[in-house]
Amino acid sequence: MTAPVRTARGSEELIRAEEPVLAHNYHPLPVVVARAEGAWVEDVEGRRYLDMLAGYSALNFGHRHPALVEAAHRQLDRLTLTSRAFHNDRLAGFAERLAALTGTDMVLPMNTGAEAVESGIKVARKWAYDVKGVPADRATIVVAADNFHGRTTTIVSFSTDETARSGFGPFTPGFRIVPYNDLAALEAAVDETTAAVLIEPIQGEAGVLIPDDGYLAGVRELTRRKGCLFVADEIQSGLGRTGHTLAVEHESVVPDVVLLGKALGGGIVPVSAVVGRRDVLGVLHPGEHGSTFGGNPLAAAVGTAVVELLETGAFQRRAAELGAVLREGLAALVGRGVVGFRARGLWAGVDVDPALGSGREISERLMREGILAKDTHGSTIRLAPPLTVTAEELTGALGTLEKVLTS
Known part of the structure; x- marks a missing residue:
């Protein structure tokens, strides 16, 4: 890193300044980061730290990776946002390369991980009604205990973490919770109303819980046999973190839908996506789902650069x-x-x-x-x-x- 840029206030003063003006929804460590490069960050006093968290995997490629920064700078000089009211010249290429990287057919671009999960839930329910024939408003989704998929109202509805849930009801119905890494319990919970099984291949927030060998393959076999979707939340585990592009590849499993985020934006802009089979994502029609910023040119440019880094393996x-x-x-x-x-x-x-x-x-x-x-x-x-x-x-x-x- 180059010489540090000092701020007018030190760490303790900046931390105290946050107290009256920022909502207290986080309890960060008492360090104020001012600069970063690669695996290292620097606080406002110039102290250096090795980053062993990487933004909860949002910084898989390190801070300010040159290829990603260059892609962002180049796009900032051209075009940043059109909304999806118009086409832009970066989105199709991004979607094609991301689909190829993940071995899928279609891409639904969004912004945050929670948005990807919400979008995956909507897609699964729409598929259940339009394709599987589940009666209206009866679709269920089976999830695992100790999950972490985000913090929106619908997502905390199927959380088992009382800190995430308490005080935020009433909760969204339509979810069944079973123990993680328990195929028998999963089988018992799936019935004719089940639209999807939504799980993390590795439960990150729960403590990096890795299921037994054969569990993911068992989920794939069960969902195929029972006629429901397998939706894998790879927002933290995906895009290189575990030694494969996707964590499900450790068992050679191909889900119907994969949820991506965090590292997809390279630590520069929020980028997420739902990727999956054409016959699943194809249930969406104009007006049924959207996002003003989802698939914006800047996000597509950075996302494409991320895919390029991963394409080499x-x-x-x-x-x-x-x-x-x-x-x-x-x-x-x-x-x-x-x-x-x-x-x-x-x-x-x-x-x-x-x-x-x-x-x-x-x-x-x-x-x-x-x-x-x-x-x-x-x-x-x-x-x-x-x-x-x-x-x-x-x-x-x-x-x-x-x-x-x-x-």
Whole structure:
């Protein structure tokens, strides 16, 4: 990074300034980031930190990746927004390449991950009525306990996290919740009204929970046999994070619909998408769903550049190779403050001995040592560095975690 740009106010003063004017819907770590490049960020006082969270996987390619910044600059000089009232010259190319990358037929561009989930729900219900023949307003969607799909009113309606739900009812009906990683329970919940099974291939917010081998293949077989859709939420797990383009590829599974977001915008603009089979997304007709900003030229330009980075397979291979370094390093910490962990690619949920502190407290200690990570629940922290991180940086971060846990 170049020389830091100092602000007129320091970290503590800026944090205090937020208190009266920002809604208190987040509890961020007490660090004020001013600049970033690659896997590193810098606060307003010029202190550097290794980013081991990467914007909850929105920054898979690191901060300000040159190819993505260049794509954004180039498009900013030409055209940023038309709305979908008109065509733009970037959208078709983006959709074609994203469909090819994910092995799907059609793309529905949106902006945020929650919008992609909401759109997926609408598509599944419309398909159930128009194609499957479910009676009007009777469609159900089966989801997994401990899920995290977003925070809109409909999405928290099928959350099992009381912090996300409490105080926000009445809730949207039409969802059935079953335990994650339980095919028998899933089979019992699916009936003739079921439009779709909506699951995360890896549950991120729950602590990077990885299902048993065969679970995703079982979901695919069950949904096909029962005549409903398999909708995979790959908003956090997708686009290289786990060592494949999509996490479902670890079991060679092809869902009917895949939900994408976060890394699709390269950490520059919000970009999300619903991708899937033509006979599923084809149920939508003009006026039934839309978004003023969805598919805008700037988003399409950046999204295309993201797809170009993934088309080579280099980032997927990098995540797989460095994932081995991450797993090996975490395995060495078991019994040294770590009581267990789950990892796939460059993504891990680390369970710390509760006697050493909560996940929040461990994250704060890491921050003071120059490592940015974040807790999930209890004494679990998640690690998800940019895919641009080096092996040396990764081992250094694990060494700092050991220091924090054993000192």
